[in-house]
Amino acid sequence: MVAEAVREALKGGEFLIKETEAQDIFIPEEFTEEQRAMAEACKQFIDKEVTPHVQRMDSMEEGFMRSVMQKAGELGLLGVSIPEEYGGLGMSFNTSMLIADIVGEGGSFSTAYGAHTGIGTLPILYYGTEEQKQKYLPKLATGEWIGCYCLTEPDAGSDANSGKTKAKLNAEGTHYLINGQKMWISNAGFADLFIVFAKIDDDKNLSAFIVEKTFGGITLGDEEKKLGIKGSSTRQVFFNDCKVPVENMLSTRGNGFKIAVNILNIGRIKLGAGVIGGCKEIINLATTYAKERKQFGVSISTFGAIKHKLAAMAIKVYATESASYRAGQNIEDKINALIEEGMPDSEAKLKALEQFAIECAIMKVHGSEILDYIVDEGVQIYGGMGFSEEAPMARAYRDARISRIYEGTNEINRMLLVGMIVKRAMKGELDLMQPAMAVAKELTSVPNMNPVDNSVLFAEEKEVIKNMKKAILMVAGDALQTLGTEFESEQEIMMNLADMLIETYVAESTILRTEKLIGIRGEAACEAQINMAKVYLTEAVSKLEFAGKEAINAYAKGDKMKVLLMGLKRYTKINPFNTKNARRMVADTIIAEGKYPF
Numbered sequence: 001m002v003a004e005a006v007r008e009a010l011k012g013g014e015f016l017i018k019e020t021e022a023q024d025i026f027i028p029e030e031f032t033e034e035q036r037a038m039a040e041a042c043k044q045f046i047d048k049e050v051t052p053h054v055q056r057m058d059s060m061e062e063g064f065m066r067s068v069m070q071k072a073g074e075l076g077l078l079g080v081s082i083p084e085e086y087g088g089l090g091m092s093f094n095t096s097m098l099i100a101d102i103v104g105e106g107g108s109f110s111t112a113y114g115a116h117t118g119i120g121t122l123p124i125l126y127y128g129t130e131e132q133k134q135k136y137l138p139k140l141a142t143g144e145w146i147g148c149y150c151l152t153e154p155d156a157g158s159d160a161n162s163g164k165t166k167a168k169l170n171a172e173g174t175h176y177l178i179n180g181q182k183m184w185i186s187n188a189g190f191a192d193l194f195i196v197f198a199k200i201d202d203d204k205n206l207s208a209f210i211v212e213k214t215f216g217g218i219t220l221g222d223e224e225k226k227l228g229i230k231g232s233s234t235r236q237v238f239f240n241d242c243k244v245p246v247e248n249m250l251s252t253r254g255n256g257f258k259i260a261v262n263i264l265n266i267g268r269i270k271l272g273a274g275v276i277g278g279c280k281e282i283i284n285l286a287t288t289y290a291k292e293r294k295q296f297g298v299s300i301s302t303f304g305a306i307k308h309k310l311a312a313m314a315i316k317v318y319a320t321e322s323a324s325y326r327a328g329q330n331i332e333d334k335i336n337a338l339i340e341e342g343m344p345d346s347e348a349k350l351k352a353l354e355q356f357a358i359e360c361a362i363m364k365v366h367g368s369e370i371l372d373y374i375v376d377e378g379v380q381i382y383g384g385m386g387f388s389e390e391a392p393m394a395r396a397y398r399d400a401r402i403s404r405i406y407e408g409t410n411e412i413n414r415m416l417l418v419g420m421i422v423k424r425a426m427k428g429e430l431d432l433m434q435p436a437m438a439v440a441k442e443l444t445s446v447p448n449m450n451p452v453d454n455s456v457l458f459a460e461e462k463e464v465i466k467n468m469k470k471a472i473l474m475v476a477g478d479a480l481q482t483l484g485t486e487f488e489s490e491q492e493i494m495m496n497l498a499d500m501l502i503e504t505y506v507a508e509s510t511i512l513r514t515e516k517l518i519g520i521r522g523e524a525a526c527e528a529q530i531n532m533a534k535v536y537l538t539e540a541v542s543k544l545e546f547a548g549k550e551a552i553n554a555y556a557k558g559d560k561m562k563v564l565l566m567g568l569k570r571y572t573k574i575n576p577f578n579t580k581n582a583r584r585m586v587a588d589t590i591i592a593e594g595k596y597p598f
Contacts, residue, residue: 010330012356013421015505016469017435019462022515026094026329028321029517035095038080042102045075046277050106054395057108057231060223065112065231066146066190073143077103078117082125083345087138093335093349097273097328101321104277107399108231114274115186115232116140118267120147123195123208126346127251127259132210136193148191150182150211150237151260158412160197161206161257165239167198169246176200176209176249178217178242184406188220189233196239197256206256210248217242228398265353265360267407269331272363273324275371275403278396279317282378283596285392286310289382291591300381304580307587309377314586315532316370318598323366323509327359361417362502365410368403375400414498415491421501422480422487436477439470443567457518461511461537464574468504468544471571472497475551478564482555496551500544507540528589529598531582538577545572 010018031039049068050057056064072078081096082088103110121140124132139145156163165180178198188194194211211218221236251259287310290301300306334352339345353360379386379393386393404410424430452460476497480487488494514533518526548568556564589597 010333011430012330013358013424013430015359015508016421016472016501017430017432019466020508020512022512022519025326025509025512025516026332027513027516028098028325029520031098035091035098038091038095039098039102041075042077042099045072045077046102046106046109050109054107054231058395060231060233063190065109065233068109069112069116069146070143072113073141077113078121078143079141081117081122082137082141086125086133087141093332093352094325094328097270097324100270100274101276101324104274104279105281107278107395108229110274110278111229111232111402112187114267114270115149116147118270119149119263120187120191120193120195122266123149123250123259123263124210126262126350127208127255128210129247131247132250136210140193145192146187146190147193147195148185148187149263150185150188150194150196152184153181154183158409160260163197163199163206165196165198167200167207167209167244169200170243173246175243175245178209178211178239178244180239182237182239183221184224185235185237187233188235188237189223194218194237195250196242196244197260198239200253203254205254205258206260207253208250208256208259209244210250211242211244215243226402228395228401230398262350262354264407265357268364268413269324269327269353269356269360271403271407272320272360272367273328275367275400276317276321276324278400279313279320279371279374280596282374282393282396283310283313283317283590284594286313286378286381287590287594287596289385291594293383301591304584306381307584307591308580309381310590311535311583311586313374313377314590314596314598315535315583316373317596318529318532319506319510319536320363320367320370322513323506324363326509326512327356327363330359331356358417358420359505361408361413361420362505364407365413365417365498366502366506368410371400371403411491411495414495415488417501418476418494418497419488422476432473432477436473439473440477442470443474443563447570457523458511458515458533460575461534464537464541465504465508465511467571467573468500468507468541471544471548471568472500472504474564474567474571475500475548478560479551479555490555493551493554496547496554499547500551503540503543503547507537510536528586531585532598534577535579535582535586538574538579541572541574545569548572 049071076089077099079088080091080099084090103113124136140147151160153163153165165178165182167176167178169176178196180198192213196209196211197206198209200207217240219238224234226234290306290310291299293300331352334355335348338348338351375397379397382391382393385391388394421430425432452463454460479493483490510533514526514529517529545568552561552564552568
């Protein structure tokens with residue numbers, strides 16, 4: 001892979017103020033033969049063990065999901081991120097992203113898989129003692145044991161640290177007695193190991209514990225009747241004097257909230273990648289149906305409206321994939337850099353993920369909303385059949401909806417990513433002040449009329465992206481200055497800014513991927529990708545302009561509002577581009593191949 005040598009690792013959020021070169025990002029076309037072989041084995045597993053048996057899974061057939069998980073363990077799929085000394089494969093972070101991508105088309109299985117390999121296992125890998133790792137990781141890597149994660153409570157959802165579950169040390173000082181209630185716990189119905197968050201006595205912050213089901217004092221509620229992912233086990237878990245040995249505390253007392261936050265960062269970016277496989281499969285199914293379905297004597301795939309849908313779906317997937325693996329490689333590069341400096345492996349992974357928490361939140365929001373868009377369009381292409389349980393779209397439509405809720409709702413993630421950028425700027429970790437001041441000064445200057453050198457690949461598009469970043473700095477800088485301490489209570493404005501950041505990051509990632517791909521394959525071979533990148537950028541600019549107007553109108557007044565709106569108009573200029581023709585070319589490529597081919 002490209003990153004065998006440790007490259008200079010960027011800081012999280014730095015994309016806003018630094019220009020990234022195409023050669024410095026990773027693109028999925030660069031995966032090695034070994035990684036592709038692992039992905040193919042995973043795809044074959046999904047096609048054989050999951051897809052043909054979705055009815056058995058959704059009906060909650062006793063023991064079926066566990067048996068599929070154990071088969072995945074036998075193939076090594078549960079141990080992708082676990083080092084070899086603990087029975088795993090010890091593969092890179094971006095490889096684990098690739099596997100999440102493939103598993104994403106597995107519906108309920110992908111939820112069970114993600115809960116086990118992510119939040120059910122990684123707290124031990126990253127925070128456990130050597131004894132805890134030796135004891136538990138080999139069992140989790142093989143699927144002998146299944147893990148789950150007990151954080152959410154009836155009155156503690158987004159505000160996880162307000163949980164009321166308590167842990168009290170017994171008189172002998174040998175065990176903690178845990179009492180409390182957790183809800184929405186994935187895999188609870190067949191889990192052997194529970195990562196449990198509780199407050200010791202009157203502590204302000206949570207502590208974390210590794211709890212084996214055999215410890216006793218654990219009872220389960222009935223399986224939840226859910227809108228989607230019906231085959232995944234979701235139950236309430238009740239702890240009644242659950243006796244946990246003191247050596248099963250994870251990390252240190254009061255460090256549980258930090259564990260929860262950092263592990264959720266991983267879940268967020270994995271979810272961003274985890275939608276890709278499912279999105280591609282929806283496009284494949286929709287394409288096949290559109291080619292076979294006849295209306296007015298011809299296949300509906302010949303209609304412009306259907307071509308628009310197929311192309312729009314593909315463009316959004318291509319963009320999501322571009323940004324996901326860019327972010328994943330940034331994390332991997334940071335891990336490598338920290339290890340090179342002498343930091344222990346687990347600590348390096350945590351620090352890298354914490355550093356790129358902004359990008360993790362961006363990809364969670366973007367990926368989950370793209371998945372929702374694509375399943376909705378999949379239903380629409382199927383028409384009346386899309387509404388039938390006999391067609392594959394109904395299940396996909398229901399299963400997709402949870403993605404915008406778990407790993408932190410998209411609203412919470414939008415505010416988090418903006419809040420993180422602001423806090424890092426205030427601490428001096430991210431130099432936003434000088435670029436924001438430069439943009440404010442530029443607003444009162446004569447616009448630069450120098451023509452863009454169109455002989456340079458994507459020169460015009462990169463200029464557009466630079467201006468998108470200036471628009472963000474302009475709005476964010478002025479909003480912070482105007483609102484002061486009230487900024488964080490203006491949630492609508494924060495969400496507007498989040499949308500501007502998300503669209504800019506994804507659009508830039510898409511242009512950079514395409515530029516790098518042209519360097520590998522040549523421009524003639526990348527016509528569809530060029531069209532996809534240009535369409536995405538055109539749409540991103542429109543979305544950024546809308547979000548910017550919403551934010552400015554929400555707090556600015558009088559002459560200041562006029563200046564800001566004029567500045568926004570200046571920074572969202574883009575030359576006209578025939579998106580209809582571009583989409584048609586992309587759609588024709590998909591229809592000719594009969595599937596998503598990019």
